[in-house]
Amino acid sequence: MLGSISFNQSHQSSLSHNNRENIHGNPGINPARLDQNxxxxxxxxxxxxxxxxxxxxxxxNEKQKRNDRKIKDYYDKIRKDTKTHEQRELVVAL
Structure with missing residues (x-):
């Protein structure tokens, strides 16, 4: 049996798309097979x-003497950073 594998790497993601909750306008998604994900x-x-x-x-934060250098929310800090992405997503489709 022939098959294919595809990979996609991104620094953005959409959980509703990945979970196939949003299948409108995408005829390639077979709702009957979603339980196999x-x-x-x-x-x-x-x-x-x-x-x-x-x-x-x-x-x-314990080492910082100045309050303005303390990190309140590390996720927000990374998200706002222009040089760093807060996540990597790897989708493998068989």
């Missing part, structure tokens, strides 16, 4: 940032 990781990005980086942010 496999989700490896699907978490709120803010909570992931907190779980992964909060300890390091707390240590950084």
């Amino acid at each position: 496999i989700y490896f990781i699907q978490k709120d990005i803010r909570s992931v940032y907190k779980d992964v980086f909060q300890e390091a942010v707390d240590k950084y």
